[in-house]
Amino acid sequence: MTPEASIPGPAPIDESALRAYLSDELPPDQMARVEKALRESATLRARLEDVRADREDFQLHSLGAIWRRSRLTCPTRQQLGSYVLDALDPELGAYFQFHLEVVECPICQANLSDLEAQSRSNSGSDGSRTRHQRILKSSEHLLGDEA
Numbered sequence: 323m324t325p326e327a328s329i330p331g332p333a334p335i336d337e338s339a340l341r342a343y344l345s346d347e348l349p350p351d352q353m354a355r356v357e358k359a360l361r362e363s364a365t366l367r368a369r370l371e372d373v374r375a376d377r378e379d380f381q382l383h384s385l386g387a388i389w390r391r392s393r394l395t396c397p398t399r400q401q402l403g404s405y406v407l408d409a410l411d412p413e414l415g416a417y418f419q420f421h422l423e424v425v426e427c428p429i430c431q432a433n434l435s436d437l438e439a440q441s442r443s444n445s446g447s448d449g450s451r452t453r454h455q456r457i458l459k460s461s462e463h464l465l466g467d468e469a
């Protein structure tokens with residue numbers, strides 16, 4: 323062990339940080355920081371795959387499995403509802419799409435299909451659709467034109 327923890331501020335994400343990430347040894351805020359960096363950097367994702375490939379005992383730790391296990395960035399059900407209605411900030415919507423289609427988070431996929439089914443069965447039948455449309459309208463107003 324080195325006394326590096328005494329250095330203030332975020333340390334660069336090096337191979338040892340990636341190894342710790344793979345083996346779930348980082349505290350939650352560090353896990354989130356590494357995950358965020360991975361999301362933003364294809365280079366770092368490639369490095370993570372290299373680190374993972376170097377370690378036979380990490381064979382079960384696919385990127386998707388790690389993300390699924392940590393579930394650090396699952397959207398709330400309310401956010402998923404806005405995603406269904408296409409009423410999210412575009413950047414957040416893009417992240418959720420990544421979370422659902424690349425990470426393939428089973429929890430959020432299940433929530434999403436549930437919400438989609440609700441959204442379909444609710445249309446025209448009760449007051450919640452109207453409320454959703456009102457939320458959607460106010461979001462459109464905030465976002466300006468979305469072509």
Ligand SMILES: [Zn+2]
Binds near residue numbers: 397427
């Ligand atoms: Zn999720």
